[in-house]
Amino acid sequence: MVLLGTPNAESSRLYAMTVTEGDPSWAGALAGVALGLPVYHVMEETVKTQVAPEVYEEHIALMEMVLEAGDIAQAVQEVRAQTGQGD
Amino acid sequence: MKIQGKKVIALGERDGVQGSAIAACAQSAGAEVVLETTYCFV
Numbered sequence: 001m002v003l004l005g006t007p008n009a010e011s012s013r014l015y016a017m018t019v020t021e022g023d024p025s026w027a028g029a030l031a032g033v034a035l036g037l038p039v040y041h042v043m044e045e046t047v048k049t050q051v052a053p054e055v056y057e058e059h060i061a062l063m064e065m066v067l068e069a070g071d072i073a074q075a076v077q078e079v080r081a082q083t084g085q086g087d
Numbered sequence: 088m089k090i091q092g093k094k095v096i097a098l099g100e101r102d103g104v105q106g107s108a109i110a111a112c113a114q115s116a117g118a119e120v121v122l123e124t125t126y127c128f129v
Contacts (some may be wrong), residue, residue, distance in 0.1 A: 001088075002096045003113055005104030005125075015098060037096070038088070042109045050090045052115035059108035067103060 001038040003047065007067055009075040012041055016079035038085055041076045043069045091117030099125040 002019045006012040014024065016039045023030040040047050043064050048056060095113040097120055099106030106125040113120050 001090070001093050001118075002098060003109045005097070005099035005106065005109050007100055007103030011100065011103075019096075019098075040088070042104055042112055046088055047090065047112070047116075050116040051112040055111055055115040059111050060104060063104050 001040065004039065004041045004076065006041065006072065009068065009071040012072045013075040013079060015039075016076045020079060020083040020085075036083065039076060039080065041072050043067070044073045044076065093118045094121045095119065096121060097123040099123070101125055101127040101129070 002015075004012055004015050006015050017024045018028070018030050019035050019037045019039050022033045022035075026032070042048075042051075042060060048060075051060075090113060095110075095118040097106045097109035097113060099109050106123040110120040110123040
């Protein structure tokens with residue numbers, strides 16, 4: 001599976017599409033290559049709840065306050081839905 | 088979705104979350120990190 005650390009919804013969508021249905025910009029080596037990998041952002045609730053709280057606090061919590069975690073999570077969830085991945 | 092036991096590719100970004108931070112989280116959740124990288128687009 002792929003875990004992303006992208007800083008905004010647009011880049012999260014781009015990365016997520018690249019590792020599932022292929023590079024949407026058709027600029028890189030993965031253009032037209034559908035890897036179909038399960039993809040999540042590290043700040044998504046479903047990931048966060050499985051990480052040790054002290055580790056999350058040390059490595060992620062600060063950036064979570066700065067970044068638009070809700071928009072990012074929604075963007076990655078939409079890509080999963082488009083590519084038939086549940087959850 | 089369970090992370091435990093999965094093989095994880097950690098794709099970090101300098102302006103977001105670093106790859107090493109993602110890898111630390113994945114390992115704490117019981118995953119094996121097979122690739123860890125941090126991109127920079129500056």
